[in-house]
Amino acid sequence: MLDTTYNVETPEGIDLRAQAAGPVPRVLAYAVDVFYRTLILAALGIALAFADRAGMGIWLLCSFLLEWFYPVFFEVMRGGQTPGKKAFGLMVVNDNLTPVSWGASLLRNLLRFADFLPFAYATGVISMTLSRHFQRLGDFAAGTMVVYRQAEKTATSLPEIAPLAPPRGLQLQDQQALISLAERHEALSEARQRELANLLEPITGKKDGAALDYLRSVGNWLLGK
Template structure:
């Protein structure tokens, strides 16, 4: 229950993973968006103060559009991130981890009135707290999920090893394991990496540092190293 990793397997057999965002960062992100919307409406109110009833009508229309379509625009047109979500490194995606669509974004945001019940978004907070993936009612209905946006890994993080073509017949899961080892070489201790390399000694015929260097070289080749 403490693991917030959300996993999806694609039709090609590739596992996609993301970290689901809990109630606290989502509430803070929403508060930032409310602050921005309030500033916009306050500026409009000052600008339209002398327009009498026409100005009041324009202000109400803008208030309606900001309340319901402000998040939709940013979620679809700005990579699933409103300004508030961007400030906390969050993004909205479909539950298969694909970019959110117009229909899904409209549905999840129009159902905020249900999450608001009985008051102050209590229903949405309770639903997020009890759910495995922190989805509110709108997310469940629209098939969406709020996750942490992961930074793209730099190619400079690859191990310092000359790329070496893998042996023939290397299965997909074996290739994925070698790629993962190469990408995480900076996160694992040298001793732990040698321990993992020794598990493959019957296949590689190499042990300890030699085995690790061989696996790193193959992993670098699989990642497109030159």
């Protein structure tokens, strides 16, 4: 089955997830950006009509800057979103899901000429369609991708496991550690959580999944679930 989920695990064991954006919303977002750029150039053309050749030179310079640096400015300075991408809830990120940098954004946009070949961005659309995470040639070269911007979570969900009272004499710092583990269960990878749980095997007498379930139960109890 088609799965657009993109996963990255950080060195700290935190799972980062995003949904890769396919060709259709990206083409629509690009069309919106072209519309905005056309409006800007039309307004400039009217404003510079009186300047004759000098006005034409300024208009051509602005046209060049808009074509190549309009997306770079918005992707870096506006959270990876041009106005078109923002309209469709998309954003450009590095392939490790960190914010896109100036160099990466500049490279992916300068290589649009290759994606344009032979006409109408045919190569870019074919590349997006055939690649696992809908990356065009510019994305492959720059190490970037386009994903859906996720809404920020307003509440932290707790593990779905019955609460269990902790053993007597549990120190405050130990309680804080268990609470942190329960609250971050969706952010930390399962392997990392089991690794942390195994460190307490001398105390809990449990290992792997059993140890993790026990610590989650105590964490839920401490949080009043």
